[in-house]
Amino acid sequence: MSLPRVKVAGFVLAVCGTLLCASARAQSTEGGSVKDVKFEQKLGDLVPLDRVFRDDTGREVPLKEFFGRRPVVIVPVFYRCPLLCNQLLNGFTRTLKPVKLLPGKDFEVVIFSIDPEENPDLAAAKKANYLKQYGRQETASGWHFLTSSQDSIDALTKAIGFQYTFNPRTHLFTHAAGVVVATADGRIARYFFGIDFPPRELEEEIERAGGGKIGSPIGRLLLLCYDYDAATGKYTLSIVRILRIFGSATAIALFSYLAVMFRRDSRGAASRATALAPHHHP
Amino acid sequence: MSAVAVEPRESVAVEENYLSDHTVKSWLLTTDHKRIGILYLISVTLFFLVGGAAASMMRFELMTPKGDLLGSPDVYNRLFTTHGVVMIFFFLVPSIPAVLGNFLIPLMIGARDLAFPILNLMSWYVYIIGGSIAIYILMFGGVDTGWTFYTPFSTMYSNTMVVHAAIAVFITGFSSILTGLNFIVTIHTMRAPGMSWFRLPLFVWAHYATSLIMVLGTPVLAIAVALIAVERGFGIGIFNPNLGGDPVLFQHLFWFYSHPAVYIMILPGMGVISEIIPCFARRPIFGYRFIAASSLAIAVIGFVVWGHHMFVSGQSMYAGMVFSMLSFLVAVPSAIKVFNWTSTMYKGSIRFDTPMLYALGFIGLFTIGGLTGMMLSTLAVDIHVHDTYFVVAHFHYIMVGGAVMAYLGGIHFWWPKITGRMYSELLGKLSALTVFIGFNLTFFPQFVLGYLGMPRRYFEYASEFQVLNVMSTAGASILAAGYALPLFYLLLSLRQPPTAGKNPWGATGLEWQVDSPPTTHNFDFTPRIDRAPYAYSPVAIEGFDGYSDHGSH
Numbered sequence: 031m032s033l034p035r036v037k038v039a040g041f042v043l044a045v046c047g048t049l050l051c052a053s054a055r056a057q058s059t060e061g062g063s064v065k066d067v068k069f070e071q072k073l074g075d076l077v078p079l080d081r082v083f084r085d086d087t088g089r090e091v092p093l094k095e096f097f098g099r100r101p102v103v104i105v106p107v108f109y110r111c112p113l114l115c116n117q118l119l120n121g122f123t124r125t126l127k128p129v130k131l132l133p134g135k136d137f138e139v140v141i142f143s144i145d146p147e148e149n150p151d152l153a154a155a156k157k158a159n160y161l162k163q164y165g166r167q168e169t170a171s172g173w174h175f176l177t178s179s180q181d182s183i184d185a186l187t188k189a190i191g192f193q194y195t196f197n198p199r200t201h202l203f204t205h206a207a208g209v210v211v212a213t214a215d216g217r218i219a220r221y222f223f224g225i226d227f228p229p230r231e232l233e234e235e236i237e238r239a240g241g242g243k244i245g246s247p248i249g250r251l252l253l254l255c256y257d258y259d260a261a262t263g264k265y266t267l268s269i270v271r272i273l274r275i276f277g278s279a280t281a282i283a284l285f286s287y288l289a290v291m292f293r294r295d296s297r298g299a300a301s302r303a304t305a306l307a308p309h310h311h312p
Numbered sequence: 313m314s315a316v317a318v319e320p321r322e323s324v325a326v327e328e329n330y331l332s333d334h335t336v337k338s339w340l341l342t343t344d345h346k347r348i349g350i351l352y353l354i355s356v357t358l359f360f361l362v363g364g365a366a367a368s369m370m371r372f373e374l375m376t377p378k379g380d381l382l383g384s385p386d387v388y389n390r391l392f393t394t395h396g397v398v399m400i401f402f403f404l405v406p407s408i409p410a411v412l413g414n415f416l417i418p419l420m421i422g423a424r425d426l427a428f429p430i431l432n433l434m435s436w437y438v439y440i441i442g443g444s445i446a447i448y449i450l451m452f453g454g455v456d457t458g459w460t461f462y463t464p465f466s467t468m469y470s471n472t473m474v475v476h477a478a479i480a481v482f483i484t485g486f487s488s489i490l491t492g493l494n495f496i497v498t499i500h501t502m503r504a505p506g507m508s509w510f511r512l513p514l515f516v517w518a519h520y521a522t523s524l525i526m527v528l529g530t531p532v533l534a535i536a537v538a539l540i541a542v543e544r545g546f547g548i549g550i551f552n553p554n555l556g557g558d559p560v561l562f563q564h565l566f567w568f569y570s571h572p573a574v575y576i577m578i579l580p581g582m583g584v585i586s587e588i589i590p591c592f593a594r595r596p597i598f599g600y601r602f603i604a605a606s607s608l609a610i611a612v613i614g615f616v617v618w619g620h621h622m623f624v625s626g627q628s629m630y631a632g633m634v635f636s637m638l639s640f641l642v643a644v645p646s647a648i649k650v651f652n653w654t655s656t657m658y659k660g661s662i663r664f665d666t667p668m669l670y671a672l673g674f675i676g677l678f679t680i681g682g683l684t685g686m687m688l689s690t691l692a693v694d695i696h697v698h699d700t701y702f703v704v705a706h707f708h709y710i711m712v713g714g715a716v717m718a719y720l721g722g723i724h725f726w727w728p729k730i731t732g733r734m735y736s737e738l739l740g741k742l743s744a745l746t747v748f749i750g751f752n753l754t755f756f757p758q759f760v761l762g763y764l765g766m767p768r769r770y771f772e773y774a775s776e777f778q779v780l781n782v783m784s785t786a787g788a789s790i791l792a793a794g795y796a797l798p799l800f801y802l803l804l805s806l807r808q809p810p811t812a813g814k815n816p817w818g819a820t821g822l823e824w825q826v827d828s829p830p831t832t833h834n835f836d837f838t839p840r841i842d843r844a845p846y847a848y849s850p851v852a853i854e855g856f857d858g859y860s861d862h863g864s865h
Contacts (some may be wrong), residue, residue: 269550270561273535284527291500295509 069223070191077104077216078185083176084143086154093140093186096174097216101239102138103232105209106192108145108203109152109175114225118207119156121225123163127280129233134172137236142176144183144194144203153177187259213239329732329829343429344832349415351732353434353723356407357799359443362450363398364792366391370771371754371788377775378804381412388771389456392473396459397477398450401484402443404715405573408580409526410491412438412722413519415730417495419823419830420513422504422839427497435490442484449473449480458769460570460641462534463551463562467543475544478537485534488576492526495519504822506841510601513821513845518583519602521611525572525579531613533569536562563625567618575614577711579607579679581718582649585671586723589653591819592668593660596846606645613642623694632691639689650675661850665817666740670721673748677713681706684759699769702762705755713751720798724815727802732810733827739801746794753787820847 034235079094096102105122106116119141126133143153163168165205187194194205208223211232219239222232330346339347370391374380385550414432418425426432449455455477457466466474499512499520539550540562549555589598597603619627619635653675662668684706687693697703720743728734757780762768766777773781813820817826820839826834 269539273565274530274536276534280531281528283526288496288500295500 037066061112066193067204068191068193069221070193071221072189072191073220075189075218077189077212078182078220081178081182081185081214083178083182085148085151086150086157086175088150093182094216096138097212097214100135100137101214101219101236102140102212102216103236104186104212105139105141106144106187106190106205107141107149107284108143108209109156110145111203114205114207114279117225118209119160120163121152121227122209123160125227125229126164127234129236131233132166132172132235133169137172137240139173140176140202141174142178142183142186144187144192144205146178146180146183148177150177166224173243185268203247211235321330321499328831329827330832331731331829343425343433345414345418345426346730346830347438348370348432348436348454352406352410352414353441355382355436355440355443355581356403356411356566358834359398359402360795360804362447363395363403364795366395366398368788368792370395371785373771373783374773377773377778377781379771382771385771386456389458389769390454391454393458393477394450395711396491397455397481399711400448400459400573400577401481402446403437404577404711405488406439407577407715407719407721408584409488409495409519409522409576410435411494412515412584413522413580413830414717415518416489416726416823417498418502419517419826419834420516420821421499421502421507422822422835422841423498423502424833424835426492426494431490433495435487435494438490439484439487442480442482445476445480445483449476455784460539460566461562462566463540463543463559464556466540466555466757467551467553472664475541478541478544481537482541485530488526489530492530495523496527499523499800504839504841508841511841511844512604513583514586514597514600514603514607515580516605518579518586521607522583524574524608524611525576529569529572529576532565533573535668536565536569539565545753558792560622560625560627563622564618565622569614569715571618571621572611572614574707574710575610577715578718580612580673581715581722582607584718584725585653585674585754586649587819588667588671588721589656589820590846590848591725591817592663592665592671594663594848594850595656595658595660595852596844596848598655598658599648599650600846602648603652606648609645610642613638613645617642617689620689620694623691624698636691640686642665643686646678650679650682664741665723666735666737667817668726669741669744669748670717673751674714674717674721676827677709677717677748677751681709681713684709697762699767700762701758701766701768703764704768705758708755708758713755717747717751718743723798723802726823727805728812728816728830729823729830731806732812733805733808734816735798735805735810736801739797743794743797743801746790746797748794750787750790750792754791755787757781757783786797792842820845823859830839 039160054056077091077093077097079097081093082090084090085170105118107118131137141156156171157170157175161167161173192205194203196203206223207225208221209227210218211220211222212218220235222235330344339351342348342351369382370388373379373388373391375381379385379388381389395719396720408503414426417423438472443828453473455470455472455474457470457472457474457477459477461474499516503512542548543550543557544554549557551557551559586597588601615637617635620639621630623632623635664672673725684702688697688703688706724735724740724744761780764777766773810829812828814826814828817824822839823830825839
């Protein structure tokens with residue numbers, strides 16, 4: 031119970047914080063209202079693997095280069111961001127520290143900027159900074175700090191349901207905070223909202239995404255009966271969904287029986303009508 | 313119908329009928345639908361006495377504003393829970409279908425028995441097992457959640473026998489599922505030649521609609537109470553928000569059954585009234601097809617109005633509006649029935665025998681119950697009177713003024729058929745009048761109390777409510793006397809020889825063409841039906857031997 035509260039509170043705090051840094055005066059008109067800022071869950075959707083991004087060395091690579099072998103954690107930010115993105119990346123790095131799985135070996139980290147004006151130099155500086163915080167320099171190959179054109183940014187943010195607004199006066203973005211876990215084949219498996227994440231769950235989710243469960247039809251079928259439970263932060267048996275399934279099955283069974291019986295009735299009535307001459311009532 | 317015997321038989325005592333075998337074993341192992349009906353009659357009567365006793369104690373407690381008779385609110389809570397659980401699950405739901413429906417449906421459609429006689433007996437045993445658990449709970453602690461078992465109270469806070477009660481309700485639910493299944497299959501497959509759908513008595517139509525609700529709705533109730541037991545017993549989070557559950561989910565599940573359950577109670581009653589009114593008005597029923605279709609309409613619409621119990625539960629305003637509109641809609645088929653019954657009586661030769669008095673009482677009381685239901689399905693009004701005595705009065709007008717009046721009317725109507733005996737008509741009329749007066753005196757003041765703001769389910773109240781509460785308690789005493797009377801004179805009638813004859817009321821139904829009491833196999837030959845039901849005319853039909861014995865109006 032306490033866990034999700036913290037999460038929700040963190041999320042709310044994060045949105046408010048960004049709004050503040052995006053200047054309160056501008057928010058209503060030019061900045062767009064907070065209504066346009068959303069992080070919508072698009073579980074099972076595919077990320078645009080063919081879109082080209084620049085890595086921190088300036089090399090242009092399609093997104094699929096980071097996928098294919100291992101699950102990927104995607105983090106949308108912008109590097110000039112004065113408050114929220116730093117909080118997010120700090121929280122994310124802190125979460126990864128106790129996690130046994132390693133970037134580059136067990137999964138990939140794709141952090142990308144939503145600002146098309148940002149360049150690989152800025153990205154490289156950020157990478158150096160967070161690698162230092164993380165404390166495992168050998169994992170550098172698993173951290174990707176990307177920048178790109180507006181088109182690619184739009185495609186990726188749309189795919190992961192990340193909606194933000196730009197305030198031209200302050201030159202800052204208003205956005206939500208969270209990370210997205212995707213499977214190796216590029217399907218979105220799970221969202222973690224806020225700026226601080228439970229390490230054990232993130233680890234479990236990366237492992238699960240590594241198994242490609244979301245992609246398999248059996249997993250999908252199983253998921254029919256499971257719901258993401260905001261209170262426990264887990265996928266749990268959805269009583270409502272199961273009741274719906276069984277309830278519908280009962281109704282279908284009953285009405286099929288009735289349909290069959292009524293058909294038999296109307297046929298029987300037809301045959302009786304011909305067979306039954308006017309009968310004297312005894 | 314010309315073959316109906318005119319003379320009461322002298323030699324009935326030696327004639328074999330379904331009551332002839334007197335051994336206990338023959339009763340406990342019977343698969344005869346008529347005997348199972350009698351088993352149910354005895355069982356539901358016992359439960360009615362238990363539920364009635366609980367109600368009487370509550371009414372005595374409410375004579376004074378202070379809680380002085382029962383000593384503690386806990387006792388009072390257990391009493392109203394007992395009253396609700398016993399009256400609804402063990403009396404009202406099985407009453408008309410399991411007693412009269414079991415007895416009459418095969419006779420009315422020209423069949424020898426129900427489609428699954430053993431299943432029928434099983435349903436009674438299932439009912440008795442559930443009922444025994446209920447009695448056990450009553451004797452060893454009780455439950456204090458109210459019959460609605462609302463979470464989180466029932467799963468987290470109540471220290472009473474909630475799991476036992478859930479098991480009792482769960483088990484009893486299967487009894488009505490089995491009965492419903494049996495009726496559906498019977499009505500589809502066992503009708504005599506010529507008994508087409510639109511020649512069926514409306515009693516059968518009503519039971520068909522009721523059975524659909526039983527089969528579709530009761531499993532949901534079973535699941536809801538089972539989930540309570542699971543959450544209480546194993547700590548699995550279903551309704552408890554601390555465990556990731558949703559308490560409002562319980563209300564949805566509960567009312568998804570329990571609102572249609574109101575129609576399980578009232579639809580068979582409407583079936584009874586549709587039989588009684590044409591017989592005692594000597595007129596064919598007005599708008600047969602509309603009445604038949606309205607039963608089905610009630611069954612269907614009744615499934616989509618449950619949210620009107622939850623206007624203040626935090627469901628969305630939009631949902632509230634939709635449920636409010638649908639609740640208004642469900643009044644239409646009920647009104648169709650009431651208008652058709654009254655139209656049937658128009659220009660009829662009305663006789664006020666006991667069953668007819670009960671039926672007329674039903675129409676009046678059900679109308680009041682239905683119209684106050686319209687007030688309650690109005691969102692704003694409901695917020696004012698929610699959880700007050702207004703609601704209590706409303707549903708008692710439906711369930712007691714409606715369903716119980718119809719049940720008693722049916723018992724009086726078919727008593728000669730069931731037992732072969734007539735009862736004292738004078739006492740019968742007296743009972744109908746006493747019940748009607750006592751009922752109104754009990755429950756009408758509760759409308760006023762509720763409107764003035766007295767909440768339900770409290771054993772103390774503000775002293776300005778005392779006068780109306782004393783009226784209500786006085787009415788309850790009269791009502792109790794009204795209910796005790798039939799118990800007395802109906803049992804007394806069993807001491808006489810069975811001389812009622814086949815058709816004391818001059819009724820047209822197929823069940824009136826067989827002996828009273830019927831033989832074990834119902835019909836000596838398979839009847840063939842060649843006419844519509846309710847072919848009444850103002851002139852007494854041939855073979856009619858009942859009227860001359862009874863006083864005229």
